[in-house]
Amino acid sequence: MPKNISLVKDKLFENIFNYAKGGIAIVGMRGEWIKVNDSIVKQLGYSEEELYKISFQDITHKDDLDIDLENMRLLVQGKIENYEIEKRYFHKNGDIIWALLSVSLVRDEQGLPMYFISQIHDISKQKTDRDQLRVMLNVAKEQNSRLASFAEIITHNLRTHSSNLMILFEFLEEESHSLVKDENFELLKESIFNLNETVTHLTEVAKIKSVEESKIEALNLSDFVTRAIYNVSALAKNINCTIINQVDVSARVKGIPAFLDSIILNFITNAMKYRSPNRDAVIKLSSEVKDDFVVFHVEDNGLGIDLEKFGDKIFQMYKTFHRNKDAIGIGLFITKNHIESIGGHVEVKSRVDSGTTFSVFLKAA
Structure with a gap:
């Protein structure tokens, strides 16, 4: 290699080493500092001359020293190629410095260990x-x-x-x-x-409380929807309401049986309660998969809700939006909390005198 190219490369390496944002050090086989850049000097508070007189063991927290030395031993034995750990150093003023340490080993042409290259990033603020x-x-x-x-x-x-x-x-x-x-x-x-x-x-x-993961089961959504439709069939017949079930028979969600029963039944009976007097009620139930969720849609052709006026109040306690004598404004509040307690959420689309669609996002099983 021409001498001038070699000099340019050496200068480039030196500049990268010295001006790198993170700390870079060359460490000897016994832990002595061979070369450090300005970032390490600033991080640890010691001058270069002071660091070259001590080893990294001298300023490493005793609780982190053994794991560091063990990883170095594995590097030398060739059992790992590099390692990364969080460890504590003592700043010159006595403060504890948390660092993310990445270490690799450089060997000579015969494969014998020469020195370690350590990258040290101060993560004290992140740890705090x-x-x-x-x-x-x-x-x-x-x-x-x-x-x-x-x-x-x-x-x-x-x-x-x-x-x-x-x-x-x-x-x-x-x-x-x-x-x-x-x-x-x-x-x-x-x-x-x-x-x-x-x-x-x-x-x-x-x-209503958050549910422990161990209590959540894999449930077939279609089975619960079918049961809910059966439970309201007499009411649906009495008010001439048609319920269309297009829920995927294989859709499985994570939930609590009692909660899922309540969620489905609440949305169906709500759609019946707020049906339009100007047309026969039609409720369409369907499902789709979106990312990690099974989305259960309840679409009706009822009175609808003015979302511009009531959009931020729909799921609040004791909020009602129609003059229905049976409305008390508690059902949607409890239903939303049940949905969220099993890791889901609910969205709503609605147009006045056209209908409402509630989309319940339930974690897919």
């Missing part, structure tokens, strides 16, 4: 961020657990008190016939019934 995130997640988990316990206690107590009120009211109704005709007594009766209904709803909401 990860640790903070882990702490925050643990705090959130603990808070959620406390809130769940609080909700259970509150709903239990409310249920007890409302039941007692109902029993006392019934005693009064039986024993004091004169009160039955009193207008205030009727108002009290209605308030107690409303309280009981609210407590029932809150109890259902309090039961």
